[in-house]
Amino acid sequence: MIVEQKLRPRVAGVVLAYHPNATILRNIAALLDQVNVVYVVNNSAGEAATQVLAPLAFFRDVEVIDLEGNLGVGAGFNAGIRRALDADADYVWIFDQDSTVAPGMLGVLLSHVDDYGVHTGIIGPALRAAETGRVYPADSGVGAVRRHTLISSGSLFSRELLEEIGLHDEWMFIDYVDHDICLRARSAGYTNLKVLDTVLDHRFGDSTPARLLGRNVYLANYSPLRLYYQSRNRVVLLRRFGPRGWFGEDAWFTIKAWTKIILFETQRGLKTASALRGLWDGLRWRRTGE
Template sequence: MDEPGAQTAGVVLAYHPTVEIRHNVRQLLTQVPRVFIVNNSPDALSRELLGDLDGDRVVILEQTENVGVAAGFNAGMRAALDAGFDYVWIFDQDSTVTDGMLDALLRAQARTDVKVGIVGPALRAAETGNVYDADRGQGSAPIDALISSGALFSRALLEDIGLHDEALFIDYVDHDISLRAGRAGYTNLKVFETLLDHRFGESQPSRLLWRVVYVSNYSPMRQYYMSRNRVILARRFGWGRWLRDDLRYAMKAWTKVLITERDRPAKVGAALRGLRDGLRYTAV
């Protein structure tokens, strides 16, 4: 029987990628036999940048338009499952795997004391190199929700709970599938012995009073979906630790938006429209 690593395919979601994606895909190929790149920006520049990566071990899945994060990841996951892989490992285009990451995730996936759901690495701030407080620990531990990038899914899990909710489009897509796994009786695991460098949005340093902070500078469109989808998920899954943690993060993020970021009126307006549409959303 093949080792689990040989049964794992990588999926990378590309949207107007930079040359950095080429390095990241090559690093991913040191740990998996095949990578499916979902090109969510079907323009000449993206095709040229990704073109010579196409080959026996890399498959480019061209989308007709930007179909969003959920549908983009689903396209890659379906292709991997159809190709016979039993595990799918998904990434944003700017995430780089570290040595031994897949082995660490698969060790957690093999735990028998819990019904294992989604497995993902701990996070380190790409801007500073600091490990987030919530990402310090040993071994692997239960967590309500994992971010998409670096998340490992088994075929058995996906056949049970389904793929990402494409109506969400972007933001909270990872929360939704994680919480659905938990609702179905699975335990999602964060693996502390491996780290993924992660960047929130177009993170840039800024001064807030006497401190240097990093601001995400999310666009008004992103603020709309974050606001809308937070409300949809709160209605879908109710109050819980995930929502308490998320609201704490949102309060800090909005303090930075209102004091330091550009286009503040547009972002506030977009967030308010998202709140309205989240309350009106019917397919909960």
């Protein structure tokens, strides 16, 4: 009797680099242990990033894609995804430069791709705060759970999904790009999964410590421009998809973030003005071309 053996899918990793330091090389080496090829998208202008990434020329199965400066998270990920799909990848696994993949993570994620049949959408790992070593409360547990949204870093996309719903919205530039593609997957009838049995170490922003009510809190210290995009794109998502399933958690996260901005961060006036300008531009956004 002939037993049909299921072939291992071809998986490409995509790592987005923006003014990286040398730790990105260790992260890429760890990723290479699990995927067939890694595409490193250099989203930085200037020689500094080029020099940091130069040793990758000696890495087998790594290709660096140089963009013309910072084109944004959406465009950066899309450049790597397009290259992966052109090279016949079955799955594309994307990462920020400040995330560290755990051993065996890919196998754990792939073990859940059939949980909902052809309707399994984007799959990602649980998250652990790199600065504290603690798993986020919402990411504790076992097995895989349904989620409306996942962060970009660590997210696994099938070719079939991307061919149906398209790639990231490059107009959004940075924040909520991940929310948008996840919510588009759900709108197309897919189920996004967070796999709690494997954990990604991830850092949000600068993660500078401060003391609040006797405990450590960590400041992202995002620029005024970054806060503009957060504010604008949050409103755009509300208008595209409504609040159901994702906005409650996001609102709580936003309240905590702005509490820390007001109490501890510099440029508070400029950051507030940028966020209000983003709010206004989000309210004025039109669906032209969608």
